[in-house]
Amino acid sequence: MLRIYLSATILLTVECAGLTKISTNITAWLASPRDSPMIILQANQMIPVTIDCQQNGKAYKEGETWFTGHLLYKCMKFGAYTIIGCRTRNGRSMIIGETYIDDYIAHQCFEDNSKIYYREFPCDIPEQPLCGSLKQES
Numbered sequence: 030m031l032r033i034y035l036s037a038t039i040l041l042t043v044e045c046a047g048l049t050k051i052s053t054n055i056t057a058w059l060a061s062p063r064d065s066p067m068i069i070l071q072a073n074q075m076i077p078v079t080i081d082c083q084q085n086g087k088a089y090k091e092g093e094t095w096f097t098g099h100l101l102y103k104c105m106k107f108g109a110y111t112i113i114g115c116r117t118r119n120g121r122s123m124i125i126g127e128t129y130i131d132d133y134i135a136h137q138c139f140e141d142n143s144k145i146y147y148r149e150f151p152c153d154i155p156e157q158p159l160c161g162s163l164k165q166e167s
Contacts, residue, residue, distance in 0.1 A: 080108035099138075099147035114138060115147040123147075130160050 081088040082104035089095060089104040094113070096102070101114040101122070115123045115138030123129055123138040125145060130136070135158075136149045152160040 080106075082108050082110045084110065100145060112145040115145070117149070128163050130163065133160060135160065135163050 081090055082093075082102075083089075084095065084097065084102065087095070089110075091104050091106055094101055094103045096116060099115050099117070100112050101116060102110045103113045104110050112125075114125060115127075115136075117123065117129065117131070117136045119131075121129065121131075121136075123136065125138055125140055128135060128137045130152065133151055133153050134149055135152045136147070138145070138147050140146075151157050152163060
């Protein structure tokens with residue numbers, strides 16, 4: 030069995046919802062036992078690498094998804110999360126970049142300047158775009 034130990038002095042910044050931002054210099058060793066990877070800090074303090082995502086008072090494990098409003102979120106490593114899609118008010122899922130037209134209402138899930146948005150608006154009525162002029166994916 031090959032064991033590799035990494036030792037480094039790093040600036041650790043911790044920022045959690047509801048907590049103040051904490052920064053400190055620490056020396057850390059990264060170890061990977063068979064059960065689950067751990068980060069071992071000075072003074073034998075151990076922090077599990079798997080940290081749940083916290084959103085609206087609920088905990089989500091890595092890989093789990095949930096909706097907040099029209100946006101679909103996915104829990105990633107270390108408690109981070111990302112937006113991976115949208116849904117219409119009728120519950121139809123949409124991928125980022127998709128336009129869906131239903132009953133003269135255009136639904137769009139799109140990215141602009143690294144931000145994800147959902148919007149809906151009428152089409153094929155006076156002073157609104159034609160439904161056929163919108164890029165539609167199904």
